[in-house]
Amino acid sequence: MHKLKYNPVKCCICKKNIVYKFKNSKRTSIYPTTKGIYKLESYDVICKSCNLIYSNPEPTLQSQGRYYKNKFMNKKLIPDYNIKNQIKFIKKNISKNSLVLEIGSSNNFLINKLRLLGYKASGTDVKSKTISKKFDLILINHMLEHISNPKKFLIKLKENLKKNGLLAIEVPNLLQYRLDNTLVLSAEHIYHFTEKTLRYLLEKSGYSFFYKEKKYVSRKASIRLVFKNNESKKILKPSKKDLILNIKSYQNELNKFKKLKNKYRNLASKLNNTPSNKVIYFWGYNTIFLNIFNFLNRPKKQGCKIVDQNFNKIVNFNFDKVTKKIFNPNNSFSDRKKKLVVICSLTWAKEIKKNLINKKIKNKNIIVPKF
Ligand SMILES: [Zn+2]
Structure with a gap:
């Protein structure tokens, strides 16, 4: 059985490691890949300063890259998310001939649909080769919660987004995990977001909040926020009151996860x-x-x-x-x-x-x- 390599980390936003450690925080998942079976482990903490929930230690980018490259995916199947909403969302936000990039595009199902509709759409895997183009809209769907150091990733991503271009991010909503019976607590998920912590992360990474998409989301119990590629004038820091709520909600889910095992x-x-x-x-x-x-x-x-x-x-x-x-x-x-x-x-x-x-x-x- 293969394992990932892990390194101790600090909160990627605050660069500090002042945390509350959750009880029952060890999560283990076993996944098949084309190179054999991987056992993933995750240990969750919450930053007492900005409320971000992250896994510490965190898998190294390199070992994560190897795992996702070989992860077994069914390339033939249609996606299990709401594809109609995805298309309506794109139509609402940009005109045809705009350049769209989906990061983590899997079998490019959405990309191919968008191309048929006249969009100049491209897809890429997580952290694959560098792209030199600049896009009007970048879509990141249920991927940000998987990657090591999302702040570094988001800052780098600005190079591929036009000035004032749109970045749409959808992640599972920590405060609605209870409604989602799928695999939100898979050890693949090393970050857990609320609307406020997601927004704070993006604002600290050089984006400004544009709006919250409520109607056209791809999965239930998710948050979809849209940002613009420009510095935010006012940054909203999550409060102490939210910290307590986040700890309570997430601890609840961890306890349930233990029962699932x-x-x-x-x-x-x-x-x-x-x-x-x-x-x-x-x-x-x-x-x-x-x-x-x-x-x-x-x-x-x-x-x-x-x-x-x-x-x-x-x-x-x-x-x-x-x-x-x-x-x-x-x-x-x-x-x-x-x-x-x-x-x-x-x-x-x-x-x-x-x-x-x-x-x-x-x-x-x-x-x-x-x-
Ligand atoms: Zn923090």
Whole structure:
């Protein structure tokens, strides 16, 4: 199992390390990549001066770069965010022929749509090669919370934005984490923002606040703020009152996250107790699968089968000294052996379940974990 390299850091805004350390702050996530399995760790603190929640120690840029470069992503799938809102947001803010850059554009799904509509759009991965152009609008969607030293990144980004050009940033909203059942506390997230701390970070990085986009956001429980590339005249510093609120809200989520780990453990122990003539299938090779697999006993680890739509692209499944092949789900369920299928995909669970029922797997033999 691979690990990232970590360095101790200070608050990237205040350059100080005067913090409150959260209880239960150690978060671990296991992710598949094309180069094998990574175990990520995160330890959260909150800066008592500006209320920013950050991970200390922080992964080094280099090791983070290696991880994201090899992270397994499904390039074929359409994004799981609201693509219509993304397009409406762009239309509202800039005219055609404007230059748009999306950072962290994944499979360029949005970029290709925008090009068809007449925008000069480009996409790039996190921290990939330097771009020399200057853009009218830069879009950063659910990415800023992943990267080391966001202030340094944002200052550098000004080189690619025209004077008074727009920077639109969307991040998960710490004060609404409770509404989001996805993976907000994944150890990939090393920064946690409220509207106020996000705004403060941007203003301290040389941008001025333009407006808050309320209607056209790409995911629920998110904040989308739009900034202009010019120095802010007045900078709003988050208050002590907010500090207490942020500590309370985030501590709550950390406590819930600890319980989530127990849910993985409980599901695994249920699977450990299934009769040995029943073959356990996992549909979906992802972090949820790995978290459950982690708690299986050795015979179940060796006996289970993994299926994934991307079976032919995944290499090197090797975890806890168990090496396995990943199978094509389309021809994996035709034999008459007894099966129990665990659906690990959050996004496609409904479709997969329908598919399994068509393949004559009984409802009682399908598990859709609720997290
Ligand atoms: Zn600070």
